Every structure is written in structure tokens, then in C-alpha cells.
Amino acid sequence: MIVEGRLVDAHFGPRWGQVQIVDGHITRIGDLGLKPDLKLGENQLVFPGFVDVHTHLRQGDEYKEDFHTASAAALNGGVTSLLDMPNNPIPPVTKAMLAGKEAAVAELPVDIGFYVGLGPDTRPSGHRHYKAFMGPSIGNLFFHGDEDLEETVRHYRDCRITLHCEDPEMLRQLADQPSHEQTRPEEAERLAVTTALRLARKHGFRVHVAHLSQTDSLPELEAAAQEFWPDDAGLPGVVWEATPHHLFFDWDNRQVAQRNTFLKMNPPLRSSASRAKLLEAFLAGRIHFLSTDHAPHTIEEKSTKNPSGVPLLDTYGAFGSWLMQQGLSARALARHACYLPGLFTGRKVGRLLPGYRGHLAVLDWDQPWTVRAEDCRTKCAWSPFEGVTFPARVSHTVASGRLFQKGQEVT
Numbered sequence: 161m162i163v164e165g166r167l168v169d170a171h172f173g174p175r176w177g178q179v180q181i182v183d184g185h186i187t188r189i190g191d192l193g194l195k196p197d198l199k200l201g202e203n204q205l206v207f208p209g210f211v212d213v214h215t216h217l218r219q220g221d222e223y224k225e226d227f228h229t230a231s232a233a234a235l236n237g238g239v240t241s242l243l244d245m246p247n248n249p250i251p252p253v254t255k256a257m258l259a260g261k262e263a264a265v266a267e268l269p270v271d272i273g274f275y276v277g278l279g280p281d282t283r284p285s286g287h288r289h290y291k292a293f294m295g296p297s298i299g300n301l302f303f304h305g306d307e308d309l310e311e312t313v314r315h316y317r318d319c320r321i322t323l324h325c326e327d328p329e330m331l332r333q334l335a336d337q338p339s340h341e342q343t344r345p346e347e348a349e350r351l352a353v354t355t356a357l358r359l360a361r362k363h364g365f366r367v368h369v370a371h372l373s374q375t376d377s378l379p380e381l382e383a384a385a386q387e388f389w390p391d392d393a394g395l396p397g398v399v400w401e402a403t404p405h406h407l408f409f410d411w412d413n414r415q416v417a418q419r420n421t422f423l424k425m426n427p428p429l430r431s432s433a434s435r436a437k438l439l440e441a442f443l444a445g446r447i448h449f450l451s452t453d454h455a456p457h458t459i460e461e462k463s464t465k466n467p468s469g470v471p472l473l474d475t476y477g478a479f480g481s482w483l484m485q486q487g488l489s490a491r492a493l494a495r496h497a498c499y500l501p502g503l504f505t506g507r508k509v510g511r512l513l514p515g516y517r518g519h520l521a522v523l524d525w526d527q528p529w530t531v532r533a534e535d536c537r538t539k540c541a542w543s544p545f546e547g548v549t550f551p552a553r554v555s556h557t558v559a560s561g562r563l564f565q566k567g568q569e570v571t
């Protein structure tokens with residue numbers, strides 16, 4: 161397959177050229193002079209496929225999502241590589257427990273990797289991705305306090321642990337507060353980040369802070385990123401991510417979403433001032449990954465019990481175009497949505513270079529997109545961005561050398 165258009169990578173472009181993909185991998189790139197199978201226009205940008213390192217694909221709760229619908233939602237959003245969190249009804253806590261999951265995704269065009277969970281009494285199992293919830297969230301895998309957590313993480317020297325940072329003690333004290341936002345304030349996240357870095361220093365593990373929702377922790381995180389040993393991929397020993405919902409919505413503007421009562425997640429939305437600072441930090445390159453925390457629940461569930469979490473895979477690329485409209489360069493988007501999260505996965509993804517996976521995502525600036533539920537491929541069939549207009553949309557996704565439009569294969 162030969163694709164021709166304006167190519168963007170974290171380290172070059174946008175620049176007109178061709179990409180050749182053979183047997184699912186990029187073999188050549190440049191002014192190849194070949195006859196293209198897909199020739200794109202001046203207003204389309206060709207990125208390496210987007211890489212989302214924080215998703216909940218719901219194995220065991222297939223009425224919300226399954227690997228096939230998640231894969232279609234990802235392709236619809238230009239996402240070609242993702243990592244799935246372990247908070248399933250039967251959480252995987254050893255590498256061996258992932259065998260069934262790995263078999264279930266082996267034939268999918270999207271690369272799907274997995275986290276194993278940390279819980280009381282777990283031990284390292286030679287896996288690359290571990291996830292720990294510091295306090296109560298969705299599912300059973302969490303610790304009851306810092307001592308509990310320390311008793312487990314002290315065994316994970318040199319491992320990378322992804323941490324959901326909200327201080328469990330503070331959450332317990334605030335459990336009776338009237339609003340979801342008041343039960344989980346920014347201070348709970350700041351405290352938990354400090355605890356995570358203290359434990360990481362003491363026990364020698366690397367940290368990935370999930371869904372950072374405030375910026376007061378940045379100086380502390382940035383100092384630690386300089387201090388800790390980088391990992392084998394060259395990523396700093398401490399990295400962190402931000403989500404589309406924390407970058408876009410806040411207490412004041414949430415009404416722009418048609419389903420604004422569904423905007424409940426952990427950590428919750430923050431004030432407009434906090435959101436502005438988070439966006440400023442992202443645009444300044446101070447946050448490593450754009451990660452969705454894609455967490456589907458059905459419309460019925462969100463209308464009644466309203467469990468925390470929102471689905472975001474379908475809108476990943478379009479949200480990236482919104483970030484570009486806010487001032488992010490195309491190369492910076494490739495850095496934070498492809499290259500850096502690609503390093504984190506440990507796979508050859510996130511670059512337009514020979515030897516990398518044959519994944520591409522095309523953002524089309526001739527197609528502004530007002531998001532509608534019927535445009536989404538996630539099984540839960542809604543989006544927090546319904547009613548929001550993005551300046552561009554993912555027109556084509558190439559995954560492992562196969563072409564997709566709107567989540568469906570073009571043959």
C-alpha cells in the first residue's frame with residue numbers, strides 16, 4: 161500500500177511525500193515516485209496512527225463494550241494502538257492471566273496491549289505495564305491506605321507503575337459532600353502525587369501518573385522526571401498524561417455538552433481556571449501523553465446510577481484537531497499523541513519510519529465535525545462531545561496496512 165499526502169511525524173513535517181506499507185509494516189518513506197493507492201489533499205494531514213495508553217475495554221462487561229466495538233471506535237478516531245486497564249470483573253493480576261485477552265485481540269488490526277493490576281499481595285510478573293488505584297474507584301483493585309499500597313509497591317523495583325492518584329483518606333473524609341466534584345477535590349490528587357513520588361524514590365519504581373487534572377503538581381513531577389532513571393525506551397522515569405475531558409470541559413462550560421449530566425468521572429471536572437492552566441501546560445509541551453481514559457457505560461446506566469467514566473475513542477483525532485486550533489503544532493500533536501505514548505507501549509508504533517507498524521491517521525480539515533451519537537462506533541453509543549463541533553475529523557485510518565473509514569474496513 162502506498163499513501164501520498166502531507167506527512168507529519170514528531171521529528172519532521174508537515175511535508176509532502178509517500179509512505180509504503182508492506183505486510184503490515186512501513187518499508188519506505190519519502191519522495192518515492194510510486195503510484196499511490198490513496199492520494200490525499202493539501203488540507204489533510206497524515207499522522208502515524210494515534211496511540212492511547214489509557215482505555216477500559218470492558219472484558220467481562222461486554223454489554224458496555226467489547227474488543228471489536230472498541231477497535232472500531234478506535235479506528236473511527238484514528239487510534240491504532242491502545243493499552244487496556246485491568247479493572248475487569250476478574251482483574252488480571254499476573255502476566256499469565258492475560259493469555260485469554262491476548263488471544264482475543266490477536267487478529268484485530270488495532271494493536272492492543274494490557275496492563276496487569278496491582279492489588280494487596282500482588283507481585284511483579286515480568287510484564288511491562290502495571291496499574292494501581294490508590295483509592296476507591298470502579299472495580300475491586302484498590303488499596304485502603306498508603307501503608308497498604310507501600311507493602312505491595314516495595315516489591316516493584318525498576319517496574320513502571322501507572323497510578324490513579326487520589327488520596328484515599330481524603331476521599332473517605334469527604335464522602336458526604338453534596339457534589340461529586342466536592343468529594344474528590346484537586347487537593348486529593350496533589351497529595352496522592354506527592355505520596356506516589358515519595359514511594360517511588362524509596363522503592364525504586366518508575367511512575368506514570370494517570371489523568372492529571374490540575375497543574376499544581378507539575379513542578380514536583382518535572383523535578384522527579386529529571387531525577388529518576390529513564391526506562392529502556394528512553395522515556396523519563398516519571399511521565400504523566402491528560403485527558404480530552406479535563407482539557408475541554410469544566411464546571412462553567414459543561415452545559416455545551418448535550419449530555420452534560422453524564423460528565424462524571426474520576427478525577428472529576430475542575431474549575432474553569434484550573435482547566436485553563438491544564439490546557440496551557442499541554443500546549444506548552446509539559447504533559448507527555450494525550451490519553452482518553454475511554455470508559456464506556458450505557459446510556460441507561462449513565463441516566464440512572466451514573467457510574468464514573470465517559471467514552472472517548474471515537475473522538476480522539478478530532479479532539480487533536482481542536483488542540484491544534486488552540487495553538488498546538490501538528491508536530492507537537494504527533495509528539496504527544498503518537499511518538500511519546502508509542503515509546504510507552506514498548507512497540508514500534510507512533511513514528512513514520514521504516515520498520516514501524518503500518519499505522520496512519522488522516523486528519524481532514526475540509527471536514528469540520530459536529531459530533532452525533534450515530535457517528536460513534538463504541539458499543540455504548542454516545543459521546544460526551546455530542547453537540548460540540550471540531551475543526552477536523554479523521555477521514556481515513558490505516559491499521560496494519562488495512563484501510564478504514566469511520567471505523568469500517570474499505571475493501
Ligand SMILES: [Zn+2]
Nearest residue numbers: 214216245453
Ligand atoms: Zn481509567
